[in-house]
Amino acid sequence: xxxxxxxxxxxxxxxxxxxxxxxxxxxxxxxxxxxxxxxxxxxxxxxxxxxxxxxxxxxxxxxxxxxxxxxxxxxxxxxxxxxxxxxxxxxxxxxxxxxxxxxxxxxxxxxxxxxxxxxxxxxxxxxxxxxxxxxxxxxxxxxxxxxxxxxxxxxxxxxxxxxxxxxxxxxxxxxxxxxxxxxxxxxxxxxxxxxxxxxxxxxxxxxxxxxxxxxxxxxxxxxxxxxxxxxxxxxxxxxxxxxxxxxxxxxxxxxxxxxxxxxxxxxxxxxxxxxxxxxxxxxxxxxxxxxxxxxxxxxxxxxxxxxxxxxxxxxxxxxxxxxxxxxxxxxxxxxxxxxxxxxxxxxxxxxxxxxxxxxxxxxxxxxxxxxxxxxxxxxxxxxxxxxxxxxxxxxxxxxxxxxxxxxxxx
Amino acid sequence: xxxxxxxxxxxxxxxxxxxxxxxxxxxxxxxxxxxxxxxxxxxxxxxxxxxxxxxxxxxxxxxxxxxxxxxxxxxxxxxxxxxxxxxxxxxxxxxxxxxxxxxxxxxxxxxxxxxxxxxxxxxxxxxxxxxxxxxxxxxxxxxxxxxxxxxxxxxxxxxxxxxxxxxxxxxxxxxxxxxxxxxxxxxxxxxxxxxxxxxxxxxxxxxxxxxxxxxxxxxxxxxxxxxxxxxxxxxxxxxxxxxxxxxxxxxxxxxxxxxxxxxxxxxxxxxxxxxxxxxxxxxxxxxxxxxxxxxxxxxxxxxxxxxxxxxxxxxxxxxxxxxxxxxxxxxxxxxxxxxxxxxxxxxxxxxxxxxxxxxxxxxxxxxxxxxxxxxxxxxxxxxxxxxxxxxxxxxxxxxxxxxxxxxxxxxxxxxxxxxxxxx
Numbered sequence: 001x002x003x004x005x006x007x008x009x010x011x012x013x014x015x016x017x018x019x020x021x022x023x024x025x026x027x028x029x030x031x032x033x034x035x036x037x038x039x040x041x042x043x044x045x046x047x048x049x050x051x052x053x054x055x056x057x058x059x060x061x062x063x064x065x066x067x068x069x070x071x072x073x074x075x076x077x078x079x080x081x082x083x084x085x086x087x088x089x090x091x092x093x094x095x096x097x098x099x100x101x102x103x104x105x106x107x108x109x110x111x112x113x114x115x116x117x118x119x120x121x122x123x124x125x126x127x128x129x130x131x132x133x134x135x136x137x138x139x140x141x142x143x144x145x146x147x148x149x150x151x152x153x154x155x156x157x158x159x160x161x162x163x164x165x166x167x168x169x170x171x172x173x174x175x176x177x178x179x180x181x182x183x184x185x186x187x188x189x190x191x192x193x194x195x196x197x198x199x200x201x202x203x204x205x206x207x208x209x210x211x212x213x214x215x216x217x218x219x220x221x222x223x224x225x226x227x228x229x230x231x232x233x234x235x236x237x238x239x240x241x242x243x244x245x246x247x248x249x250x251x252x253x254x255x256x257x258x259x260x261x262x263x264x265x266x267x268x269x270x271x272x273x274x275x276x277x278x279x280x281x282x283x284x285x286x287x288x289x290x291x292x293x294x295x296x297x298x299x300x301x302x303x304x305x306x307x308x309x310x311x312x313x314x315x316x317x318x319x320x321x322x323x324x325x326x327x328x329x330x331x332x333x334x335x336x337x338x339x340x341x342x343x344x345x346x347x348x349x350x351x352x353x354x355x356x357x358x359x360x361x362x363x364x365x366x367x368x369x370x371x372x373x374x375x376x377x378x379x380x381x382x383x384x385x386x387x388x389x390x391x392x393x394x395x396x397x398x399x400x401x402x403x404x405x406x407x408x409x410x
Numbered sequence: 411x412x413x414x415x416x417x418x419x420x421x422x423x424x425x426x427x428x429x430x431x432x433x434x435x436x437x438x439x440x441x442x443x444x445x446x447x448x449x450x451x452x453x454x455x456x457x458x459x460x461x462x463x464x465x466x467x468x469x470x471x472x473x474x475x476x477x478x479x480x481x482x483x484x485x486x487x488x489x490x491x492x493x494x495x496x497x498x499x500x501x502x503x504x505x506x507x508x509x510x511x512x513x514x515x516x517x518x519x520x521x522x523x524x525x526x527x528x529x530x531x532x533x534x535x536x537x538x539x540x541x542x543x544x545x546x547x548x549x550x551x552x553x554x555x556x557x558x559x560x561x562x563x564x565x566x567x568x569x570x571x572x573x574x575x576x577x578x579x580x581x582x583x584x585x586x587x588x589x590x591x592x593x594x595x596x597x598x599x600x601x602x603x604x605x606x607x608x609x610x611x612x613x614x615x616x617x618x619x620x621x622x623x624x625x626x627x628x629x630x631x632x633x634x635x636x637x638x639x640x641x642x643x644x645x646x647x648x649x650x651x652x653x654x655x656x657x658x659x660x661x662x663x664x665x666x667x668x669x670x671x672x673x674x675x676x677x678x679x680x681x682x683x684x685x686x687x688x689x690x691x692x693x694x695x696x697x698x699x700x701x702x703x704x705x706x707x708x709x710x711x712x713x714x715x716x717x718x719x720x721x722x723x724x725x726x727x728x729x730x731x732x733x734x735x736x737x738x739x740x741x742x743x744x745x746x747x748x749x750x751x752x753x754x755x756x757x758x759x760x761x762x763x764x765x766x767x768x769x770x771x772x773x774x775x776x777x778x779x780x781x782x783x784x785x786x787x788x789x790x791x792x793x794x795x796x797x798x799x800x801x802x803x804x805x806x807x808x809x810x811x812x813x814x815x816x817x818x819x820x821x822x823x824x825x826x827x828x829x830x831x832x833x
Contacts, residue, residue, distance in 0.1 A: 054711035
């Protein structure tokens with residue numbers, strides 16, 4: 001079946017199929033899946049609810065734990081977390097937990113369930129900078145606790161990398177919208193087109209709020225020196241953003257070279273294929289055995305016919321889109337000429353005007369609060385993995401710390 | 411987040427929720443019952459306590475399961491009898507459970523072999539602090555014919571033993587019925603006349619569920635032999651529901667309080683028993699397979715159901731389905747509901763065609779080229795077997811047509827077959 005950029009790549013479970021999948025679950029004692037989600041998800045409980053026909057209860061379990069449950073269901077590299085220790089692997093293969101969670105959150109949306117409750121206003125105000133996974137989560141968690149939360153977002157719409165990065169076939173913006181609507185319904189205000197540090201000062205936010213939380217994320221793509229000012233080169237995050245905003249209506253050349261082997265690179269190469277690019281070549285620094293991309297995304301890329309060359313590092317560029325590579329270990333060289341070169345070699349945070357000092361991309365402070373201030377930080381710039389589920393984890397952790405710091409009612 | 415009050419009063423005692431362990435291996439000692447209470451069960455029927463003189467000596471192995479295709483546990487066979495612990499130990503467990511879990515209901519199940527036993531056991535469990543008593547008239551695998559289902563199929567013994575129990579206690583008590591009988595109403599009426607306050611049903615069905623083809627013996631095999639014994643689990647639910655309905659329809663039993671037992675695993679099963687008139691529910695096989703934890707989803711699911719139905723008291727759902735189950739001769743036989751085939755949903759397996767030809771009326775025709783079925787209305791009788799076998803739910807009840815020469819009597823909106831709707 002031919003896949004399209006604007007349609008979800010993975011087919012949703014039907015009610016029968018989700019029950020078949022839930023029936024594969026062994027309903028283990030001390031279930032490994034429930035001990036391995038960074039965001040604290042309890043798959044053993046929601047799969048059991050589903051199995052015993054309590055889909056609404058399953059939706060409550062997912063949603064109360066994770067305000068971005070429908071997003072995580074789609075984008076989480078579950079093979080590294082909940083599915084890694086699945087006892088069913090002793091028989092054949094792990095339960096498809098992500099897809100089950102997607103069924104449950106789709107069900108929740110279809111029935112317009114209203115699961116979350118908000119505690120009485122405690123009179124305290126919080127400012128959150130950034131509306132990516134960590135920012136949304138910390139805002140929602142604090143709103144549920146009765147804080148008045150305002151998110152400041154520099155872009156025209158909220159969602160950060162969820163909206164502007166992860167391609168439509170993997171995470172439709174309609175899903176991002178629904179999750180954000182739910183957060184707004186909890187009482188969170190989102191101020192758009194406002195860059196803190198430029199349009200509004202951090203000092204003013206600190207004065208007007210009881211706490212300020214930096215959740216700015218890694219929004220900028222990295223550039224390699226040899227590609228600077230090369231007109232054939234675009235950074236992956238920029239290309240993904242443009243493509244998602246235009247709903248896939250972008251010009252795709254005949255022959256594209258992508259450099260990088262993480263999930264962002266996989267998003268780029270698979271998007272290119274789904275948009276009809278005939279020749280997509282991905283050259284990756286790591287060898288297959290050490291690949292960073294999730295297995296599922298790598299599989300999708302391969303299924304779409306992307307040429308993946310592993311173990312090569314770019315060493316020089318030539319005119320007209322030529323890049324020369326050398327193998328990291330073997331005495332081998334490679335020369336590729338492409339119409340477009342997309343760099344997916346990592347991202348960094350944009351902390352201009354925020355007064356933050358980063359060390360190796362993270363705030364160089366122990367814990368989640370900048371000492372002797374009411375400023376906290378969450379998400380990519382905090383210590384931990386740079387994934388959506390870690391953003392959720394970090395958002396929950398910071399919400400807990402903010403609540404502890406500010407105490408109860410004013 | 412749904413929050414509904416599941417509490418319900420049964421035989422004068424308020425239960426925090428209607429879910430109870432039934433008298434069986436799952437409530438065999440203090441530790442088990444305490445764990446069940448902690449996991450949220452509304453009540454416990456402690457495993458049947460027998461007289462001091464009756465010694466329990468169990469076989470090994472003692473269980474077996476009926477499977478179908480990939481389902482590991484359609485039905486379950488059990489050869490265990492009543493509590494094997496000494497009487498004093500059981501009474502001590504009852505005392506401790508009531509002391510530590512005063513807000514959850516403690517039901518003592520008892521079984522005697524004569525009137526003296528019954529009266530004495532009733533007195534003892536009352537003194538131990540039970541909130542109510544269940545009389546086990548129904549275990550089908552006792553090693554004494556003076557006990558168990560041989561009693562439950564004899565209305566006079568039921569009456570006599572109820573009278574004996576009434577002499578021994580002031581507590582409310584229910585008589586647990588055996589399904590190994592044509593009409594359960596007879597022993598149930600006799601029990602009520604003898605003083606019982608309620609009826610619980612059903613106990614297990616006498617069964618042989620598997621035969622070992624090499625050894626030529628039923629399962630489980632005990633030293634080369636096997637016995638008939640009780641069958642339970644999901645497979646017996648239809649039988650249980652039928653007995654419950656029949657008792658609710660009996661003029662002498664229609665207001666008697668019922669505790670439903672038989673294949674309850676999900677909130678949907680529970681709701682079915684409630685809609686057919688049960689105020690209390692008991693579970694064993696589901697727990698043996700999955701653990702006490704199944705109560706979480708039964709409770710939460712039932713709360714959601716109450717929310718959907720717009721009721722705040724569980725009691726308001728009790729018996730709502732009874733009036734809609736009527737004698738076969740009273741059903742409207744004037745129309746046919748033809749199947750409606752969703753050709754896009756259809757995956758072209760042809761199972762409907764096979765079943766219609768071999769099991770129905772040869773109405774489903776097969777287009778070999780498109781691999782799609784088509785219903786010939788000249789032959790179709792509207793049995794809808796096709797919809798039941800379709801693996802993708804592509805066949806639903808469709809157009810409803812009056813049979814030739816019949817008049818529309820009933821203009822009420824037709825209720826589509828629920829089982830088909832769920833597909």
